[in-house]
Amino acid sequence: MAALTPLAAPGTATATVDIMLVDDHAIVRQGLRSILERERDLRVVGEASTAAEALAVIGRARPAVVLLDLKLSTSSDTEGLELCEELAAQHPQLAVLVLTTFLDEQLVLRAVQAGARGYVVKDVDMTGLVRAIRDVARGESAFDARSAAAIIRGLKAPPAGDDKKLTPRECEVLGLLARGLSNRDIGRRLYISETTAKFHVGNILRKLGVTRRAEAVYEASKMGFI
Template sequence: MTVATEPGIAVVVVDDHAIMRQGLRSVLEREPDLRVVGEAGTPEQAIAAVATTRPDVVLLDLRLSPSSDDEGIGVCARLHTTYPDVAVLVLTTVIDDRLVLEAIHSGARGYVVKEVDPSELVRAIRAVSRGESAFDSRSAAAMVRSINAKPEVHEHRLTGREYEVLQLLARGFSNRTIGRQLFISETTAKFHVRNIMRKLQVGSRAEAVYLATKDGVI
């Protein structure tokens, strides 16, 4: 088995259109810290490519056939279960509140649409490779709508400050940006994020946002 061991962030691109894969490869390989180590056009090819290369990030389209807008959700869930250390970043034309939440529930660390600026896409790849979440403005808005749609507060859990941090997590902000927004240190922001994840019993920032949305915790 060949496993990527060279420096930089190893990326597998999964999209059913070869021209899109070639275009993404061209964009990403301009960055000195990014390497495209594999491509796939079907769910089966995606699983095989990740098994072979063990990348840091999988750039995943949700629409992997003309007949389905969400076939990538199953791929995401399978990758998350089999390779939990591999970060899945959804890159798709489909923007739907339900799909954004389902992708996160299935293990995606981020969700961006294909109209995103290349520099934003590169930042998102770097963010998810560090274990952070990444959303573009449209998917972040979908997350916030879902949060605001469930206003009841359950008896467990979050303090007022943690609620504020969770709102910013839903926008894909880093610990540093959360700190700036709330006028607290990056270390304090990181402490609050860890407490949120512990209280909600989840393993990632994106899962925390999903679970809070689903359960009406916030």
Template structure:
């Protein structure tokens, strides 16, 4: 049997938390182990329950629309660190990229349908990145900025292809199908890309690659 995904919901609106819980508890491989409405509550809850995934809203207080960004950074620096999937109403290129910088593995809007949300949760649990079509377009838009010059790491043509497919959120298996190589070979190339970019997460590789003009 597949491992049950332990999940915490962090949102300042009780009705949103209850709605997410009611949707996710229908899935046999997802166990909602707790809810939090603020950063302090979330940190205590995550420390106590050690979830695999945290669903995180960016707005956690009346005074700030992006208080969740700071919490995202603290969660992803913890040991063990949960996978953070941002679920929010805010669509802004800066926020998407900053969430990635702070360790988020995915970013979806609250109007995402239940099937796509569950798919994103499972993808993050597998160590993949997960973006809905809106946030993915923000990432792609960031890739169109000017290249900073030749100082970046020396990626092979194949590794650049792999990096481009990572930006689309593809798994190793999907990358293999796109490039007509095995999933094992795709995983090898992904590992080389992350090593050369000095990152540990796939989403960070996309962000670093975009900043270096490699895509």
């Protein structure tokens, strides 16, 4: 997968970071593209407005960084998180940087758990955003001051009692798991890769505190998930 072009020698052109924008508002993507491409080392190579479109475009755009909004539709508040999980599973070397209007300690923690390397709020100044993009492209993490504070609050907070709550996608996977389907068959049914299906199954086992698929189905039935 393409990441950064080789570091340039002194006096030559700098390395370029290829970026993909994932946001359901075209005007936001246009504004970001216009601003980011003023930087000599940043280049927008793709755009998407939905999770499905992002997964389709990313294969040919081959970005190093995905700038991802968490809310990609009015019907779901978790679609961006689910996309982040799929990107992390299918493209582990890809740097996902969340850029969103939502700032909640549990949401920030969930984004990190889903594989995001950074989290910034949309009213961040452009200097901070550009710095965050460069940081995650180098393999570092990047959080603005408020996101970092939210993570600390979330880590210090007592369990909210919903740490076993499954996402809508995990509930779909669990339903197929209960029918005895393999990871490959689950992937085919849900139009996701076998690796992504395995990732979701692993999350389900972890949340339910079990190690085997049959145990997960049993625990889920007791808890009313299925």
